Amino acid sequence: MSDDFKPRILGFLCNWCCYAAADAAGISRYQYPPNLRTIRVMCTGRVDPAFILRGFVEGADGIFTGG
């Protein structure tokens, strides 16, 4: 894979854990690549498989669910 591949990743973040952890990562100034676009949900149980497929249709190179 070439170095200039910049994947666009769509993330579904659980409000209670992963979203909170992403907030805490900010407070601690942990640096990570800026390729992720996130959608906050109240629980990853909310993530319908259709959302994931839709994400790929819309051009996501990867889908991340954090919960």
Added chain:
Amino acid sequence: MLTNADFLALAGKQGDFTARIRLRPRYIDTDSCTACGLCTQYCPRHHVDPYNEGLALTRPIHIDYAQAVPATYYIDPESCLYLQHDTCQICVPVCQSHAINFNQQPEELDLKVGAVILTPGFGRISGKTLAKFGYEAHPDVVTSIEFERMTSASGPFQGEVKCFSDGRHPHRLAFIQCVGSRDLGCDNGYCSSVCCMYAIKEALVVKEHDPDVEITIYYMDIRTQGKDFDKARERAEAMGIKFVRAKVAGVTPWKNRLQLTYSTLDGRHEFEPVDMVVLSVGLESPRDAAGIADITGIELNRYDFAKSDTLSPLTTRRAGVIVAGAFQGPKDIPESVTQASAAAGIAAGLLKKQRGQGIVHKSYPREKDIGDEVRIGVFTCHCGINISSVVDVHAVDDSVEDMEGVVYHTDSLYSCSQDAIETLKQTIIEHNLNRVVIAACSPRTHEPLFQETLKDAGLNPCLVEMVNIRNQCSWVHAAEPEAATDKSKDLVRMAVAKVRGMQPLPEQTVPVMPKALIVGGGIAGMTAALTLAGQGFDSVILEQGATLGGHLGLLNHTLSGSETAKYLKHLVAQVKKDGKIEVLTSARLVQIAGFIGNFASVVATGTGEAAKEHTVDHGVIILATGGHEHRPDGYLLDKSNKVVTQLELEKRLAGKARNRAPGSVVMIQCAGSRGDDLNYCSKVCCNHAVKNALQIKEINPDAQVIVLYRDMRTYGFAEDAYREARLKGVVFIPYDLDHKPEVYEKGRSLHVKFFDSILREETDLTPDLVALSVGIVPDGTDGLSKLLKAPLTDDRFFLEAHVKLRPVELPVDGMYVCGLAHTPKPVDETIAQAQAAAAKAAIPLVKGSVSVDPIVSHVDQDTCIGCGLCASLCPFAAIEMVKVGKKRKAHTIAASCKACGICSSHCPTFAISMGGFTNEQITAQIEAFGEVSEKETTEVS
């Protein structure tokens, strides 16, 4: 909340105390500080970071850790250049919100309070004790607290464990248990109760990071007596962590490593080279325990912890002064949280006359109709320079210009400042906005503030969406401003797409029936009922047996000498005469319907012709169903009259017979427990054995008492009794699972055959009596679990909502658990837990209503096919199947719904929608995510 404060004096009496408090200056105005952290970045002076045990450096102006409450920085005067040398002050101009205030002075204030709760925590084991194990002398000897920070992903080394001597990764690691505990050498005769478990946890964390590390835990007894704790030990053993029963004599440098010298049970001396030694330090009494006792007039025990009685574990000598947490005795998180709730409940009872006074109800303008036209306002925040130093805020603001529905957009320095909030409110009104996007920080901290602003502006609070371009963008992509700006634009576009579909959601409240149903009339149930009555609430106790009392009646006294029978009689009398408590005996729960605030239960009482059914309406339910003694096979129990349980022995010892104390007795611990019939430790049996052994020695000092055990778990102050028993000649011999004691009869004599691990030989004794320490099994939890839809653990105890942080609540709202139904526990812990369950149950009763989050699920009954998939998947029992006409339909019980959306994502006909997170809204966000890829693709081609 008063932080940075000292407690100076306490005058007055229960209900009318005056507490004198000194507030130390933090030199930062709490109201203005936005916790951006800029000051720390600019502060030129180093400061040893006490939160990280001195393993890292911070600055005099700092916050202890990311989640600290209040989220306000402070200046440590010890190392601040201005406060020490009258120079510097760089932080003053750096702070964009002008929060630095060097004029702050110490301030004393008098607080009028009705009750005082003491929770000062625990202190440190002295350096002298640590020095015995080479601490300070060798850099690779660390305390478990330092090690905890080292292994923490958010700690100073991001979780990487390295030797301080030369930076290598340790290959062999040793934990030494009982440092500063169970050691009269440092006058800490007690067991600290938590160290075995945390050592196992730390060992597991290291092993998960690096499976090749060899870890050995050197211990006297592994005290994993808590709920499911033994399973952690089993997991540790399965992962290759070694447990060696030994006493470590010393730690000495050896080449570039360390050498451990230890002696094993059979008297051998061994040496072991290791790279790093972790000292499992105990919990000392708080440093200022004597001062607290002086101020409050409470009594301390011989180890300087707060003294309290087994039967009123949280009250002190001074009325109105309550104690909780490690100051009451060393304990872990769940126990501390339980005691904290219980203490709050006791205090609420003392203060019930003042309840609700001083509450001011805020009024809002009438919510206006938002009409059909979408009018979105987008507000992008600079957060001082927190966002704008990385993200081009103006570019983000400009990017929304042509978006569908956006009628207004602007940027502001601090969106959350008082004046910006007022401006936001005016802008909403002036531009007739009906959807708002705030691109700033986290909705987890600031959404309530903006929702409040919308309400003030006459909008439904659900019409705002926050975009987190600070915590999740500028702060984490500091070196990539362009990419961060692109990300912010994308996130804002996605949020705009989401708000277009937003609709006002009603704020609902459900009234609460102010009454509790308590299942079980033992000590737990009665304590819970009395605690609720103390707060002014009615309850119905449902007792399966013919009388109140439960199993406490089978005991004679507690290990600390409190007389249980007398206490029980007193308690039953109190319950009976309390007008707020109704008692139904010979009763069982046959049906329960409803949800928090509105349960309707059917209770059956009596049998045959006297059989009756009662309907009880109640707002909450407390499960205190208790447990009973397990009677294991294989030890001739119920087959030989010379084999009894500890309970039976206790009864016999309490009798009047001359020969009630046997001349010789062998006690067998864990009979039927810990992997035998029962897979868990019952927590109370070791104390019970020691109590009976002492009683035998009291009656007949010449009696021979031998206790065969696996780990003596006389945790906390019970260690004193264990030591006393040994001093009085009770012999304790450990056995392992390969050499389990065998009880058999030969002719008329009873034999116990066991392997004496001290003498290393098979031994056969013919005692007068064998006493079995059997475990405790819960009563009737299987049936209740199905009735209540409340889950059980593998061992058939009720599973709490959160093992550590919500130890008395069940996952289903409005249901609470205490006593043996939760897990086996001694009397004092049962009482505290019952008080805690009552305190938690009182919360909805006090409020009088349950507020329903507007984002709960909603079933469209036209689309619903009644398959029931959602009802079976809902973890909170928040969906019921109801009959609508002739058809079965799903219906959300809004008061129980947690808005997780599992129902919605599984519904085969898309009949369930989540408020604020509808399929359409999420799909719109995904589509908006895709818009940029299309754009980029076009550009490339």
